[in-house]
Amino acid sequence: MKSILDLPDVRIKDKKILVRVDFNVPWQNGKIADDLRIRKTLPLIRHLIKKDAKIILISHLENGEGISSFAGVAKYLKTKYIPRLRFIADVAGKDTLRHIDRMRGGDVLLLDNLRKDRREKNNDRKFSKKLAELADIYVNEAFSVSHREHASVVGVPQFLPSYAGPLFLEEVRRLRQALAAPRPFVLVLGGKKLSTKMGLLSKLFSRADKVLIGGAMANVFLKARGFEVGRSYVEAGVSPDKKILGSVKLFLPVDAVVLRGNKKCTVTIENLSFTDAMYDIGPKTIGLFKREMRDSRFILWNGPFGVTEKGFVDGSREMARALARASAETIVGGGDTISVLRRYKLLNKYSFVSTGGGAMLDFLAQGTLPGIEALRSKDRK
Numbered sequence: 001m002k003s004i005l006d007l008p009d010v011r012i013k014d015k016k017i018l019v020r021v022d023f024n025v026p027w028q029n030g031k032i033a034d035d036l037r038i039r040k041t042l043p044l045i046r047h048l049i050k051k052d053a054k055i056i057l058i059s060h061l062e063n064g065e066g067i068s069s070f071a072g073v074a075k076y077l078k079t080k081y082i083p084r085l086r087f088i089a090d091v092a093g094k095d096t097l098r099h100i101d102r103m104r105g106g107d108v109l110l111l112d113n114l115r116k117d118r119r120e121k122n123n124d125r126k127f128s129k130k131l132a133e134l135a136d137i138y139v140n141e142a143f144s145v146s147h148r149e150h151a152s153v154v155g156v157p158q159f160l161p162s163y164a165g166p167l168f169l170e171e172v173r174r175l176r177q178a179l180a181a182p183r184p185f186v187l188v189l190g191g192k193k194l195s196t197k198m199g200l201l202s203k204l205f206s207r208a209d210k211v212l213i214g215g216a217m218a219n220v221f222l223k224a225r226g227f228e229v230g231r232s233y234v235e236a237g238v239s240p241d242k243k244i245l246g247s248v249k250l251f252l253p254v255d256a257v258v259l260r261g262n263k264k265c266t267v268t269i270e271n272l273s274f275t276d277a278m279y280d281i282g283p284k285t286i287g288l289f290k291r292e293m294r295d296s297r298f299i300l301w302n303g304p305f306g307v308t309e310k311g312f313v314d315g316s317r318e319m320a321r322a323l324a325r326a327s328a329e330t331i332v333g334g335g336d337t338i339s340v341l342r343r344y345k346l347l348n349k350y351s352f353v354s355t356g357g358g359a360m361l362d363f364l365a366q367g368t369l370p371g372i373e374a375l376r377s378k379d380r381k
């Protein structure tokens with residue numbers, strides 16, 4: 001993939017550059033809860049401002065709070081990071097065209113939520129062409145949405161000279177390390193759904209020296225090993241690979257935090273009763289996982305270990321702290337995991353924090369993404 005940073009200044013100055021970013025940031029009570037994805041795109045935006053490009057930012061926004069316009073993000077960006085930013089409440093319509101016509105070198109426009117137009121998700125060719133017609137050059141700086149075959153990710157590169165941004169390339173470079181990780185390599189997985197991590201687990205299980213699994217996804221394994229898991233969440237219709245289930249490399253929780261009445265109790269896995277529900281890993285499991293990580297040279301972690309949104313955060317916090325102290329190379333990713341790191345001010349304590357959730361998992365499972373292939377096939381032409 002070609003890097004936009006390698007393009008000579010004369011080919012950037014006064015050019016309209018369509019930059020696909022991922023400003024799909026988490027919101028809480030009407031405020032941006034975490035701006036990591038925004039901050040990580042600033043180096044590219046500032047570079048292009050300095051080179052007098054006309055920058056047109058495009059992104060999707062789809063979150064649980066029902067906020068679908070970029071007006072709030074634009075206000076935040078303008079006040080905090082990019083005073084020259086202007087928001088257009090339009091995607092590729094007349095308003096956008098009028099504003100683009102008036103742009104000068106160094107100006108930055110943020111267009112409205114791409115998903116307001118359903119042709120974005122449908123990867124509609126005409127919509128891709130319309131977006132491409134807004135600019136001279138396309139840059140993908142949105143690794144975290146590059147697992148989607150959407151118009152702004154895979155469609156636009158068919159119509160414009162296309163490049164990867166520095167964050168995009170850094171994500172690919174760092175995550176590729178996990179595919180050829182130095183050993184001992186420990187894979188640490190949490191989260192609720194095993195089904196979303198099955199591909200990653202199958203791909204990396206043979207490469208990893210140890211695989212530590214916590215969170216509700218571990219319950220599928222515990223149940224398959226014959227433990228009583230009571231009322232704990234067990235994903236339906238998913239059965240673990242027999243080889244993985246029986247492997248000595250696999251480490252599962254040995255105790256858990258449950259609620260008995262309103263009281264939090266720690267119970268060993270073999271003593272769980274049929275009325276218990278596991279909400280977090282217990283102290284013995286934390287100790288076991290820490291020991292198993294101790295001599296590793298590379299640790300990859302995705303997914304929390306407890307129901308963090310209900311306050312069961314001890315297991316994830318202790319694991320986050322242990323990884324932060326590890327001398328191994330540490331790569332961490334996933335939206336819920338990042339929320340834990342932010343909460344305990346640990347975000348800068350790892351070798352690399354990926355902005356990708358689903359994109360990180362898909363990349364690690366498949367070794368590539370539709371967004372990468374779209375930029376690559378451009379190179380082959």
Ligand code: 3PG
Pocket residue numbers: 022024062144145148356357358359
């Ligand atoms: C994400 O939050 O993982 C990316 O922004 C992709 O969003 P999506 O899952 O809604 O496509």
